[in-house]
Amino acid sequence: MRRPRAIKTRKAVAKRFKITATGKVLRSRAGRRHLLQGKSPKRRRxxxxxxxxxEADAERVLANLPFSHRG
Structure with a gap:
């Protein structure tokens, strides 16, 4: 008899996304890591x-975050 596998949070996903109180998924924008001098201040802001x-990607993100408090 094998023990059932525990549900685990995908830590790589947990570090990259944030779940709001209403259950929406937030992400940060790409392009902020380097080469910032070539970008305008407005773009950097x-x-x-x-x-x-x-929505399609949010379902996949939430599937990897089983303990996020969503409805």
Whole structure:
């Protein structure tokens, strides 16, 4: 008899995404790691903000975060 496998959070996903109180998934924008001098200040400011993940991708993200408190 094998023991049932425990449900585990995918840590790589947990570090990259944030779940809001209403269950939406937030991500940070790409392009903020390096080569920032070549980007305009306006563009750099907009890269600070987090944006919503599309619904199709949000389902996949939430599947890897079983303990996120979603409805």
């Amino acid at each position: 907009s890269l600070r903000k987090q944006v919503l993940v599309t």
